Each structure stands twice: as C-alpha cells, then as structure tokens.
Amino acid sequence: MSGLKDKKKQRKEFEEIALVHIDSLYRTALYMTKDEQEAEDLTQETYLKAYRFFANFEPRTNCKAWLFKILQNNHLNRCRNKSKVSFLEEFNEINPYCFQLIQEEESNPEKNFFKNLSSKHIRRAIEDLPEEWRLTVILADIEDYSYKEIAEVTKFPIGTVMSKLHRGRNLLRKKLLKYVKEEKLIKE
Amino acid sequence: MDHLEATKHIYTFLDDELSQKKGLALKKHIDSCSDCQQRIATENKLRSVLKENLLKQKTPFYVKEEIKNEMEKIDRESVIREKYRIPSQLRPIFVSMLGGLIFLGVISGIFFYKWQEATRESTIFPRLAAKHIVFASQENLVDISSSDMEELVTWFKGKVDFPFSVPFYSEELDLLGGRLSELHQKGAVHLFYQWGDCQFSFFTFECATKNFPGAHRKEYNGKEYYIAKYNDQFIILWMSNGLGYALVCDDEEELFEIASQIL
Structure with a gap:
C-alpha cells in the first residue's frame, strides 16, 4: 500500500529530525513536572502532537525549539487542569549577587562547595524553582538556548526572559548553597 | 566600567548576549580585576557541574518505543481515513446530494405532518x-x-x-x-x-x-x-x-x- 510507504518515510524523517531531541524534552518535562510518570506522559503527548502536525513544521527552522513550544503549551494546559503553581513573594527578595557566597564557600578549603555538591542537590534545587524561572534556567543552562530562542519558546519578551533567568539562576545558587550546607550539618 | 556595574553583567557576558560595546568594556574590566576573574571561574565551574549532572538524565528506553508505536498507529488510522475520504473533486457533488437529501427529508416531514393532521380524527x-x-x-x-x-x-x-x-x-x-x-x-x-x-x-x-x-x-x-x-x-x-x-x-x-x- 503506497499510503503506508509514504507514512513510513515521513515517520523516518520525523525520527531523524525530532525524535533525536527526546532526552532534552524528557529532561525538561521531568524538571517541570517533578514526576517521572508525568514527564513520560508529557514527552509522549508532545511528540504525538508534533507528529500529527509535522506537515506544519517548516523544515529549515529550529525543530528543537518547535518541540519545546509544544511541550510548554501541553504543560501549561496540564497545569491549568490542576492547581496553578504558586509564586511566592520570597522569590522576589533574592540577593542578586549570591554567587559571591558560593565563591566564598568554595574559597574556603574546609567547606569545599563543589566537592559536596551532588546530583541530588542539583535536581532538588532545579525542581524547587518557580515554574517560569525553571524553564528559562533549563533552556539556558542545560540546552544552551539563546535569549531569543527562550523568548520564542516561552512567549516572553527578551527583557522578561533576562530578568527571569537572572532571578532563577540566583535562586538556584542560593538553594544549592542551602542544601549543601544542610547536608554538611547533618553529617557533622 | 566599574566593578559594581561589571558584576551585574557577568551572567549576560557568559551567555554571550552582551552588546559588543558593553562586552568589550566588561572584558577590559575583567582583565584587570582578579575578583571578577574569580567570579567568572566559579560561575563557569558551577555551570559545567550543573550541566554535567543534569545531562545525565536520559529518557527511559520504553518511552521512545511507545512513541514510535503510537506514531505507527496514527499512520495506520490516517491511511484508513484517507482511503475512505471523498475525493476533493467529488465533494461538491456529495455536498449537493447531502443537501438534497436533507431538503427531501424536511419536505417529506412537512407532508407527513400535514397528512397526519388531515387523517387525524376529531374527538x-x-x-x-x-x-x-x-x-x-x-x-x-x-x-x-x-x-x-x-x-x-x-x-x-x-x-x-x-x-x-x-x-x-x-x-x-x-x-x-x-x-x-x-x-x-x-x-x-x-x-x-x-x-x-x-x-x-x-x-x-x-x-x-x-x-x-x-x-x-x-x-x-x-x-x-x-x-x-x-x-x-x-x-x-x-x-x-x-x-x-x-x-x-x-x-x-x-x-x-x-x-x-x-x-
């Protein structure tokens, strides 16, 4: 059946262009949902939606950014159905230069921040970021997205992206410091 | 660029998103400021540790398999739909026929109602x-x-x-x-x-x-x-x-x- 042959060809093309980004999407889904099962569902939902609308994808554009946009939309739809993520006031009162604290911590050989920093701390800190900041941090620091690309995915203006990224990064660092210190205290 | 101003732009500088003019000014300051150099080194190290750790997370193998299976299913269903889809050149005829049938149905309904009214006996x-x-x-x-x-x-x-x-x-x-x-x-x-x-x-x-x-x-x-x-x-x-x-x-x-x- 020629129809099925064409579909097979299209599927192969989709796998080569889109499915290669599955780890990035799953990772982001995991940090966004904080739940492995939900992340799997969100990833699958994103890919199937993308596949259904693959004909609308312009070949010379950024496929990964297109997939992230679908992921973000799906995630927002899911969030709307659940309770909205709360945005606490404390996040607006972050010391903007907190990486100086890390520097101080690191410069002290007894404390040795990086030695004590584990995957568990990083994942916990990422997941504890407010929703909108989390996505910008993931896209910038893990996926190496430019501000323009992040703006396209999140639909925020570049200025807002910069602000969210700056605050998100500071909060992430603050949390990393806190978790490392907490663990050290427990060990001691 | 003074030190305080420079520290404000370190993230943007490392993201390579500063304007050329500001970037040059900041670079000039960094070259002569050991504190900023240290900050950048720490930030770079942190970024690399973060990335290294977070990139470890891979998709479970079955997720990819499930997506592939679902895609195949979507294709099969779409082929069946296309097979039974009315060709576009026949669509106006089909729509006209459907419209005609609906019209006939309505007219028949009116006639049936009138006939029923006429044959219904008064009590x-x-x-x-x-x-x-x-x-x-x-x-x-x-x-x-x-x-x-x-x-x-x-x-x-x-x-x-x-x-x-x-x-x-x-x-x-x-x-x-x-x-x-x-x-x-x-x-x-x-x-x-x-x-x-x-x-x-x-x-x-x-x-x-x-x-x-x-x-x-x-x-x-x-x-x-x-x-x-x-x-x-x-x-x-x-x-x-x-x-x-x-x-x-x-x-x-x-x-x-x-x-x-x-x-």
Missing part, C-alpha cells in the same frame, strides 16, 4: 355519537322533561357558561327535554327530539376550533358545516358565534331534512 364526533346512543337506548335520561322552550332556557341558565337559547322549534318535532352534558370538560346542552319513530339529539357547546379532521366539510346557503358518521350515527356540526351546534341521528335522510330546515 368531538365519537363523543356526540356516544351521547346520542346512550340517550336513544335508555329511558329517563333527561334532567328536565319539558317541551316548553322558555322553561328549558331558564333551567339551563347558570348551568352552562354561554347564553343558551333553543335554536329551532317546529310543531312537527316533539321536544322531549334536556340534559346537562359535558364536552371537552365544559358544560354542554343536550336536547332530545322525537320525529315519528326517529330520535334526534341536539347539542350546543363551546367550541374554539374550526378544525374537524375526519369530517367532510360542506357549504349550504353560505354556511359551512361538517358531516361525519360514527357508530352508525350521522352527525352534522356547524359553528356560530363561538358556539358549536350538532345534530345527531341514526337516519341520514331524516337528519338532512331537519338540518335543511335549520341551516
């Missing part, structure tokens, strides 16, 4: 016939036994909701009396006559409709009337001033003779 004629049969077959059924027109009118006064008068009187007819009857849950006047061996019923009742399905509509002397036959009883019904009048008898000829005198 008034069987009731009139039944009331006459009861009168003709039983004795002592009259509420008031009198042949005096005035007395009858007085007796019915207040018992029915309309001004009642005996519409016809002939010496050849024997007025036997009257009975308070009920038609369509309203009071009606039922008068009994005898003409030779033939018994007649004459009804006066409130009637709003002029629609009497199942009856034949006729005109006589510019008046319209309706004829029907139920249970071997012949009925002639006419309307005047919001009231219905009906004559009922089992003899068609005699009924028409009397009716011709009234109508």
Whole structure:
C-alpha cells in the first residue's frame, strides 16, 4: 500500500529530525513536572502532537525549539487542569549577587562547595524553582538556548526572559548553597 | 566600567548576549580585576557541574518505543481515513446530494405532518355519537322533561357558561327535554327530539376550533358545516358565534331534512 510507504518515510524523517531531541524534552518535562510518570506522559503527548502536525513544521527552522513550544503549551494546559503553581513573594527578595557566597564557600578549603555538591542537590534545587524561572534556567543552562530562542519558546519578551533567568539562576545558587550546607550539618 | 556595574553583567557576558560595546568594556574590566576573574571561574565551574549532572538524565528506553508505536498507529488510522475520504473533486457533488437529501427529508416531514393532521380524527364526533346512543337506548335520561322552550332556557341558565337559547322549534318535532352534558370538560346542552319513530339529539357547546379532521366539510346557503358518521350515527356540526351546534341521528335522510330546515 503506497499510503503506508509514504507514512513510513515521513515517520523516518520525523525520527531523524525530532525524535533525536527526546532526552532534552524528557529532561525538561521531568524538571517541570517533578514526576517521572508525568514527564513520560508529557514527552509522549508532545511528540504525538508534533507528529500529527509535522506537515506544519517548516523544515529549515529550529525543530528543537518547535518541540519545546509544544511541550510548554501541553504543560501549561496540564497545569491549568490542576492547581496553578504558586509564586511566592520570597522569590522576589533574592540577593542578586549570591554567587559571591558560593565563591566564598568554595574559597574556603574546609567547606569545599563543589566537592559536596551532588546530583541530588542539583535536581532538588532545579525542581524547587518557580515554574517560569525553571524553564528559562533549563533552556539556558542545560540546552544552551539563546535569549531569543527562550523568548520564542516561552512567549516572553527578551527583557522578561533576562530578568527571569537572572532571578532563577540566583535562586538556584542560593538553594544549592542551602542544601549543601544542610547536608554538611547533618553529617557533622 | 566599574566593578559594581561589571558584576551585574557577568551572567549576560557568559551567555554571550552582551552588546559588543558593553562586552568589550566588561572584558577590559575583567582583565584587570582578579575578583571578577574569580567570579567568572566559579560561575563557569558551577555551570559545567550543573550541566554535567543534569545531562545525565536520559529518557527511559520504553518511552521512545511507545512513541514510535503510537506514531505507527496514527499512520495506520490516517491511511484508513484517507482511503475512505471523498475525493476533493467529488465533494461538491456529495455536498449537493447531502443537501438534497436533507431538503427531501424536511419536505417529506412537512407532508407527513400535514397528512397526519388531515387523517387525524376529531374527538368531538365519537363523543356526540356516544351521547346520542346512550340517550336513544335508555329511558329517563333527561334532567328536565319539558317541551316548553322558555322553561328549558331558564333551567339551563347558570348551568352552562354561554347564553343558551333553543335554536329551532317546529310543531312537527316533539321536544322531549334536556340534559346537562359535558364536552371537552365544559358544560354542554343536550336536547332530545322525537320525529315519528326517529330520535334526534341536539347539542350546543363551546367550541374554539374550526378544525374537524375526519369530517367532510360542506357549504349550504353560505354556511359551512361538517358531516361525519360514527357508530352508525350521522352527525352534522356547524359553528356560530363561538358556539358549536350538532345534530345527531341514526337516519341520514331524516337528519338532512331537519338540518335543511335549520341551516
């Protein structure tokens, strides 16, 4: 059946262009949902939606950014159905230069921040970021997205992206410091 | 660029998103500032540790397999849909046919409704016939036994909701009396006559409709009337001033003779 042959060809093309980004999407889904099962569902939902609308994808554009946009939309739809993520006031009162604290911590050989920093701390800190900041941090620091690309995915203006990224990064660092210190205290 | 200003732009500088002018100014400051150099080194190290750790997270193998299976399923379903899809050049014809069918359906529906309306029988004629049969077959059924027109009118006064008068009187007819009857849950006047061996019923009742399905509509002397036959009883019904009048008898000829005198 020629129809099925064409579909097979299209599927192969989709796998080569889109499915290669599955780890990035799953990772982001995991940090966004904080739940492995939900992340799997969100990833699958994103890919199937993308596949259904693959004909609308312009070949010379950024496929990964297109997939992230679908992921973000799906995630927002899911969030709307659940309770909205709360945005606490404390996040607006972050010391903007907190990486100086890390520097101080690191410069002290007894404390040795990086030695004590584990995957568990990083994942916990990422997941504890407010929703909108989390996505910008993931896209910038893990996926190496430019501000323009992040703006396209999140639909925020570049200025807002910069602000969210700056605050998100500071909060992430603050949390990393806190978790490392907490663990050290427990060990001691 | 001073030190405080420089520290504000370190993230943007490392993201390679600073304007060329600002970037150069910052770089110039960094080259001569050991504190900023240290900050950048720490930030770079942190970024690399973060990335290294977070990139470790891989998609479980079955997720990819499930997506592939679902994609294949979508394709199979879409091929089936396309197979049974009407070709675009035939679509206008299909739409016209569908429209035609809907139009035919609506027209048929209207005709069916009209036909049903036309063939639906009025409930008034069987009731009139039944009331006459009861009168003709039983004795002592009259509420008031009198042949005096005035007395009858007085007796019915207040018992029915309309001004009642005996519409016809002939010496050849024997007025036997009257009975308070009920038609369509309203009071009606039922008068009994005898003409030779033939018994007649004459009804006066409130009637709003002029629609009497199942009856034949006729005109006589510019008046319209309706004829029907139920249970071997012949009925002639006419309307005047919001009231219905009906004559009922089992003899068609005699009924028409009397009716011709009234109508």
